Amino acid sequence: MPESGSLPDGWERAEAENGIPYYINHHTEKAQWDHPHISEVLQDTDGLNDIRYAAYRTAMKLRAMQKTTQMNMVQMDIMKQAFVDMGLGETQNSSTLSVVELESLIYKIFCLAHHQITSLNPNESSDVAISWLLKCLDSGRAGYVNVRALKVVMATMCSAPLEDKYIYLFQQAAGGKVGLEYRSCTQLLEDLILIPKHLMEGATFHSGDLESATNSCWSSAHIVPDEALNRDHFQSWVLQEPRCIVWLPTMHRVASSETVRHDAKCSVCKMFPIIGLRYRCLKCSNVDLCQSCFWTQQTLKNHKVTHPTKEYCLETTTGDDVCDFYQQMKNKITRCYRHKAPKKVYLDYPHANEKFKRIPECSLVFVDVHSCIDTLASRLRELEVTGEYDGSPSTSHPGPVAAPRKFKSPESRQIVAEIESHVDHPADTGKAASSPRKPAVLAASAAEKRLMEEQLMALEQQNARLLTDLSRANAAAAAIQTGDSLSQSSHRTSSVGVNTLRASQQEEYIKMGEERESLEEMVDSLMDLSQTEEPEGLEYPHSDVLAAAVKVGRIMATIVDAVEATQEHLA
Numbered sequence: 001m002p003e004s005g006s007l008p009d010g011w012e013r014a015e016a017e018n019g020i021p022y023y024i025n026h027h028t029e030k031a032q033w034d035h036p037h038i039s040e041v042l043q044d045t046d047g048l049n050d051i052r053y054a055a056y057r058t059a060m061k062l063r064a065m066q067k068t069t070q071m072n073m074v075q076m077d078i079m080k081q082a083f084v085d086m087g088l089g090e091t092q093n094s095s096t097l098s099v100v101e102l103e104s105l106i107y108k109i110f111c112l113a114h115h116q117i118t119s120l121n122p123n124e125s126s127d128v129a130i131s132w133l134l135k136c137l138d139s140g141r142a143g144y145v146n147v148r149a150l151k152v153v154m155a156t157m158c159s160a161p162l163e164d165k166y167i168y169l170f171q172q173a174a175g176g177k178v179g180l181e182y183r184s185c186t187q188l189l190e191d192l193i194l195i196p197k198h199l200m201e202g203a204t205f206h207s208g209d210l211e212s213a214t215n216s217c218w219s220s221a222h223i224v225p226d227e228a229l230n231r232d233h234f235q236s237w238v239l240q241e242p243r244c245i246v247w248l249p250t251m252h253r254v255a256s257s258e259t260v261r262h263d264a265k266c267s268v269c270k271m272f273p274i275i276g277l278r279y280r281c282l283k284c285s286n287v288d289l290c291q292s293c294f295w296t297q298q299t300l301k302n303h304k305v306t307h308p309t310k311e312y313c314l315e316t317t318t319g320d321d322v323c324d325f326y327q328q329m330k331n332k333i334t335r336c337y338r339h340k341a342p343k344k345v346y347l348d349y350p351h352a353n354e355k356f357k358r359i360p361e362c363s364l365v366f367v368d369v370h371s372c373i374d375t376l377a378s379r380l381r382e383l384e385v386t387g388e389y390d391g392s393p394s395t396s397h398p399g400p401v402a403a404p405r406k407f408k409s410p411e412s413r414q415i416v417a418e419i420e421s422h423v424d425h426p427a428d429t430g431k432a433a434s435s436p437r438k439p440a441v442l443a444a445s446a447a448e449k450r451l452m453e454e455q456l457m458a459l460e461q462q463n464a465r466l467l468t469d470l471s472r473a474n475a476a477a478a479a480i481q482t483g484d485s486l487s488q489s490s491h492r493t494s495s496v497g498v499n500t501l502r503a504s505q506q507e508e509y510i511k512m513g514e515e516r517e518s519l520e521e522m523v524d525s526l527m528d529l530s531q532t533e534e535p536e537g538l539e540y541p542h543s544d545v546l547a548a549a550v551k552v553g554r555i556m557a558t559i560v561d562a563v564e565a566t567q568e569h570l571a
Contacts, residue, residue, distance in 0.1 A: 006124035011036050013127070018143035019099040020134065021127075033141060035131035041068045045199070051295040054204040059251035061199045066157050069132050070125040072255075074113045076160035076168065082109045083151065090176040093148035099134070102145055106130050136194045148172060152191040162252045163235070170234050179228025186214045192245055205244045213244045253277070257291075257313040267300055268293040278316075280324055282308040283331045 007013060012024045014031075024031045032039065041064050048064075051057040066072045086105055088095070097105070106129050110122040136153055137145040151172050155165055173188035174180045189210040196202050218225055220240075221233035241249055257277050264280075265272040267287045277291040284303045297305050308331065310324060 006121070006127055008036050016141070018141075020138075020141050020143055021099075021131065033131075034135060035128050037068055037128050038065075038131050038135065041065055042199075052297050053295055054201060055246045055250045056254070056291075056295050058196050058199060058201040058204070058247040059254050061201070062157075062195060062247065062251050063254055065132065065199070066251075069129040069157065070110075070120060071129060071154070071157040072159050073117050073120050073125075074109060074154075074158045075116070076155065076158050076164060078112045078116075079109055079154055079158050080168075082112065088147050090171060090174075093146075093151065093172060093175055095147050096144040097147060097150065099143050102133065102150070103130055106133070136198050139198070148187070149191040149194065152188065153195060156192065156195060156248060162249055165248075166235055166238050167231070170231050177228070179230055180234060181228055182214060182218065182225040185217060185229065185234075186210055189213055189244055192248075196247055201247070205247065210244060213242055216242065253311075253313050254291075260314055262288075262312065262315055264288040266290040266293055267303070268298045278312040279309050280312065280316075282310055282324060282327045285328060 007023070010025060010027045012026065013021055014024055015021050022031055022033050023036060045061040045064055048057055048060050051060065082105060103126070107122060107126045110120065110126045114120045114122050133145065133150065133153060134141065137149050152169060155168050169188060170180060173184045175184065193202060193205060193210065196205055217234070217237045218229065220237050221229055223229065238245065254277065260276065262274040262278040264274050264278060266274055266289055268289060269292070271290050274288065274290045279289040279294040281287040281303055284307065287300065287303050289298065299305060
């Protein structure tokens with residue numbers, strides 16, 4: 001069993017009433033659940049936040065944790081044998097283990113690994129590993145861990161080829177069956193996402209929307225959720241590196257290249273030889289980057305982040321050099337990489353955009369408009385790439401901010417007209433037959449209906465008051481024109497009322513024009529962000545695009561409200 005002698009000076013290991021270990025720091029007179037080594041590595045990994053790509057950032061954090069717990073020295077065969085010896089086969093995955101049983105199992109695994117690697121200390125290693133497993137699987141310190149989740153986390157962090165890990169994960173999720181059920185696949189992804197979640201990277205990989213990932217798995221196999229998924233289809237899907245688990249193959253690439261020495265010099269920091277991953281630009285000649293400079297997006301005078309780049313885990317061969325040289329010449333002469341659509345690095349989820357439905361402050365009009373603007377913006381982007389549309393301001397918006405817009409083809413004019421029609425008539429956005437995506441439709445709850453009825457009633461009352469004021473102003477003006485005897489003060493009052501109403505309407509038109517101009521600027525910004533190319537093998541598109549899309553939707557909702565209010569005032 002783990003001994004307290006493996007702790008740093010000034011620390012003491014103690015146990016709670018349910019057997020959960022905790023650690024006392026006598027220097028600060030404080031206690032904590034995590035092992036001191038776990039706390040130390042979590043603090044050290046904060047320095048990795050400078051890495052701009054989430055997949056590599058998470059992979060580096062996980063690799064550091066793997067070395068700290070020394071689970072990289074445990075072979076998967078040893079782990080399997082220890083579970084079988086304790087009677088925890090595939091049919092027992094739904095059971096739980098107490099902390100005492102967990103300590104016995106982990107200590108046995110490290111003792112078996114010690115026979116192969118004598119430098120491994122079972123006491124210290126098992127103590128640190130138990131603390132990390134409890135942090136992932138029992139963050140509330142209830143005293144029990146699920147067997148299936150325990151196998152998933154340990155298989156992910158142990159030493160084994162990536163393909164063998166995928167096969168083992170499928171077998172454990174299937175629970176001894178031939179096929180994998182839909183719900184079991186979702187549970188498997190939930191267990192896997194626990195690792196980046198406790199490395200403070202869970203939100204990056206859509207930890208709250210794992211059902212969409214399961215849908216993409218079943219869709220790639222062309223089966224319905226009621227059918228079971230076989231192992232070949234599962235392996236084919238995970239080898240495409242879906243977004244929720246892309247950090248796992250990335251960690252394997254990082255681990256395999258830790259001791260590799262490339263016969264090249266980094267063009268930024270001048271490291272020679274480059275140790276680890278090597279990145280070669282496929283546009284610039286003789287431009288190589290080490291992994292540190294590439295991950296932090298360092299640039300040169302002529303080299304840009306958007307240039308196509310190739311990653312090397314192992315040393316390059318003569319054939320690799322020839323192929324890269326040919327690609328460089330091709331990109332320099334034809335510049336074809338500029339006209340190609342950005343490569344999809346991660347497997348897209350079929351319902352990834354539906355997360356906008358769950359934003360509380362967004363109305364039904366915003367969801368409908370946003371679901372359509374995504375498709376129309378992508379079509380506009382294709383026209384801009386081909387040069388059929390030059391992005392000039394629009395003329396369809398009324399008011400003083402209108403400016404001429406130029407088109408080079410009827411198709412571009414039609415697309416822009418569709419976008420503007422969504423702004424002027426948001427209720428018809430779901431009826432556009434030319435849109436390939438089906439607009440999102442939200443079912444209003446009883447509370448939402450009551451809220452809408454209250455807002456409608458308030459608008460009707462406001463409309464009635466405006467009509468009364470308008471009728472009074474018209475009556476006063478008619479009386480003046482027919483020569484009715486009214487006092488000078490009453491005449492001034494009626495004139496002021498009419499002028500105030502007209503000034504208010506003019507201010508609303510000016511405000512609508514300013515909001516439409518702001519909308520055009522946000523759409524242009526969104527288009528520029530969507531054209532940014534991600535280097536090959538890297539993170540999915542910037543989150544700034546999603547933030548810009550949300551801002552565009554909110555501006556559009558504001559414009560719609562202003563249009564409806566103006567129409568009611570003029571009714």
